[in-house]
Amino acid sequence: MASIKDVAAEAGLSVATVSRALNGHPSVSPAARHRVRAAVEALGYRPNAVARSLRTDQTRTLGLVISDVMNPYFTELARSVEEEARALGYSVVIGNADERPDLQDHHVTTLLDRRIDGLLVSPTDGGSPGMLDAARAGTPMVFVDRWIPGVDVPVVRSDGRAAVRDLVAHLHGLGHRRLAIIAGPAATTTGRERVDAFREALGAYGLSLPGAYIGQGDFQAESGRRATERFLDLPEPPDVVFAADNLMALGALDAVRARGLRVPEDIALAAFDDIPWFVHTDPPVTAIAQPTRDLGQAAVRALVERIAGRAGESVTLPARLVVRRSCGEPGGSGGSPSSVRNRPTESPSPVQRSTP
Amino acid sequence: MASIKDVAAEAGLSVATVSRALNGHPSVSPAARHRVRAAVEALGYRPNAVARSLRTDQTRTLGLVISDVMNPYFTELARSVEEEARALGYSVVIGNADERPDLQDHHVTTLLDRRIDGLLVSPTDGGSPGMLDAARAGTPMVFVDRWIPGVDVPVVRSDGRAAVRDLVAHLHGLGHRRLAIIAGPAATTTGRERVDAFREALGAYGLSLPGAYIGQGDFQAESGRRATERFLDLPEPPDVVFAADNLMALGALDAVRARGLRVPEDIALAAFDDIPWFVHTDPPVTAIAQPTRDLGQAAVRALVERIAGRAGESVTLPARLVVRRSCGEPGGSGGSPSSVRNRPTESPSPVQRSTP
């Protein structure tokens, strides 16, 4: 591959001048600029970003470590992160933790070794060694979706409390009283918060959340299946299962179908994180939708602020309830397609911004 | 950040010896090795991969440019590619083309500038300039899923011909005679091949594929919706719509539902690329499943071979038909859940391997 030296030779200039011409430095004569352009063209020269990074101490690359690429929510998040980063002149390298702290640490370490300029993380756990080291090492960092309490890093996430209250109101209105949840790992913030929000919302209706109605999942489909089977084996199974993410909802659907039961007649289902397929499942699934693209965008902006040495703003955006048919319908079970409510329920909570 | 110089100073050794100790070079005394370890520990030193790459001229990084991350097929492919790459000591950087040739070229260029060791591509088009330059420039390269004819690069893909024949036999057996397809872009191999295979299979039953029954899609949901609307507006709408990928099938489902029609009673639906949600859609969707993980694995292996200067084997694996209820059931329309056939149809085609 041609190097800057070759270009300099071809253009009859020094590498310094070539470098300046390439980087749009003002003090280069039009003639030199022109010869450089010609030489670059002739040689098909492309600057070596590795060498440049070593010299300038910046890679123009952001790292994104997400919990699970196969989860459509994170896929969409990754897409919006890449989009915003590209708009700001950055590349992004994605590391998929697959909900495994060891894999997460592997990616964080690899990314740091490659000297990314900043790191976006949705932590799989409460703070693995590699994770905490990174935060302490002073690498610009932002948490997205999930975060680690006590670490001084901006957090960009969505608050599902109001939407969960709306959901419980909806369920209560349909006559459901025995409500169960499939939780995510207690080591994650979203794993805990969604249970807390659910319990709190139940409390407002004088309902409790017994231990038997809390299934322990790991945000992946298989755990949703297992938790649902356990619910169905209970002497008094729940009326509703609320899965704390879409993959566990998929597992729940598998389990219900395997027993030959029907949703919502035999058991109702709702999920956190909305995805396009929920419109077409049998039945369409009532879900809580996050403003995923906005989150990705805000996270990148906060990170780029940090990289520039500024504060970097924490952002909390509201989630909203999307009612479909998986919890039953106002007029009783079954119901006609015409009674489908597919418009998002307006959430009263305003956009919240705060700096920790 | 501590550099190798700091480690050398701390250990009272030269940077050369530190480097050798770090890289497991045999000619380093146990004492030196020990002091290096201690110094590394004390300083929290991590080698700078950027500097190492510049010196060794290898990044231990693979580039993967895929057509669309939001397509679950490609997400799964990306996941298996990363997994296999990691097992072989490589990182992978993913570029999402979003089915746009310009974005694809952007990512190819960026990746090449960062001096990745090899490139895996599922081309969005018939060969954009950047793409062809890369192939000519001698960067080790492998095509996966889609490929560009006439370019001397190994291809790892799956052959859906036999599965499409099985699908048409299934449809014909159910009494369907007016079969339509939503094709992918003609500029892609999979866009063309799936139409060809479909037409060929229809021919075996004396059926033709009229132009009006070929919808032009772009592998994304919106195009599936539009194509389906056009089919439904035809004086003689088709009995079946075969979507050439899962996202266009989602769009087709949207269009059918928007008209208040039902699958399969009013119109049947089948799709290329199977995904977990197809089990739970209303109705479950009959689909052609690719051995996605095997493809990702084979692609990485071929690429690593190329990087090592060896040939790198092209691989073609068979796809298989998975029959569900979206095309109707043997005993007539409607049908009971007990007649669901969800086992994969065995495909007669053996694993094929060839080197172009």
Add this chain to the structure above:
DNA sequence: CTGAAAGCGCTTACAG
């Protein structure tokens, strides 16, 4: 077994 030195491909004060 160890170290001094060159060099990977760039950028950027410094001097002219």
Add this chain to the structure above:
DNA sequence: CTGAAAGCGCTTACAG
């Protein structure tokens, strides 16, 4: 406006 030179953090023949 231009060029010679230093240096980013490594690795690796070369000499001892």
